[in-house]
Amino acid sequence: MSGQPSTQNDLALQLRSLHRPGIPLILTNIWDAISARAIASLPRTRALATASYAIAAAAGLDDVELDLATNLHAIKGVARVAKATNLPLTVDFMDGFGDKLEEGVKEVIKLGAVGINLEDFERETNGLYSVGEAQERVRRVLRVAAEEGVPDFVVNARTDALIGGQDIDEAISRGKAYLEAGAANVFIWSGRERGGTSREEVEKASKALGGRLNVILLRAVPGGLTVKELSEIGVARISVGPQLMLKTAKGVEEEARSILDGEAV
Structure with missing residues (x-):
């Protein structure tokens, strides 16, 4: 995207408007300036979004170690x-980094971000925040954003209820609470070990949340829901997490092997 520079809140409004149930925003998540330039160059890219797992891996860290x-x-x-490129930027802010929540949000806004992913899983206690605590953290983000001149800042509220052993009904209940607190959208994370979210769960959550749902597109899983199917279900946002990074790393490995083995031209 090019043209006249937009104000930061204009970009926030733009990002918010791209969340349309049934016509989802598709985010091919990035982790550095190189991947950002590659994705930004594509005509169908509407926004940029980071993936914490990929950023951590690029820094030689596990996801839980990312500071x-x-x-x-x-x-x-x-x-x-x-x-x-005048594109809206939303960043993976994990659990908000504990008591650094406001400090961190101010920093990402200063850098130009107009949205974050915010989890309800607290790394320090290795458990879920209570619903009330998680709601208040959403409100705190939005208060800081408003004070910083971005009142339409977009919070994609992630719940880890499913990987915490709860069922889809609990995840939906939490999602509704986060929307009530001001989140624009809800991401129900089901974890790799669980094997993703079933079609029935996605359909139930999308209906209950009015389509204000983020779903991970599982590229490497046979039988995973496609962009077309997710659009028909009515979700508002589709992302890929660290999958592009993992595929890129594999491609580098294969190319390097070819060079080292003397096969490259």
């Missing part, structure tokens, strides 16, 4: 690309 400073460092490079 605020490392995340901000990666976001800084991505944000330069977002600014140059």
Whole structure:
């Protein structure tokens, strides 16, 4: 995207407007300036979004080890690309980094972000926040954003209820609570070990949340729901998480092997 630079809140409004049930925003998640430039160059890219797992891997860390400073460092490079291409940027903010929530949100807004993913799983206690606590954290993000001049900041509220052993009804209940607190959309994460979310669960959640649902597109899983199927179900947002990073790393490995084995031309 090019043209006249937009104000930050204009970009927030733009990102918010792209969440349309049945005509979902598709995010091919990035992790550095190189991947951001590649994705931003595509005509159908409407927004840029980071993936914490991929950012952590690029820094030599496991996802749970990603700290605020490392995340901000990666976001800084991505944000330069977002600014140059006039694309809305939303960033994976994990669990909000504990008591650094407000501090961190101010920093990502200063860098140009207009949205975040915010989890209801607290790494320090290795458990879910209570619904009330998680709602208040959404409200705190939005209060800070408004104070920083971005009142339409977009929170994609992630619930880890399913991987915490709860059922889809609990995940939906939490999702509704986060929407009530001001989140624009809900991401129900089911975890790799669980094998993703079933079609029935996606359909139930999408209906209950009015389509304001983010679903991961599982590229490598046989029988996974396609973009077309997810659109027909009525979700508002589709993302891929770290899958592009993992595929890129494999491609680099194969190319390097060819060179080292003397096979490359």
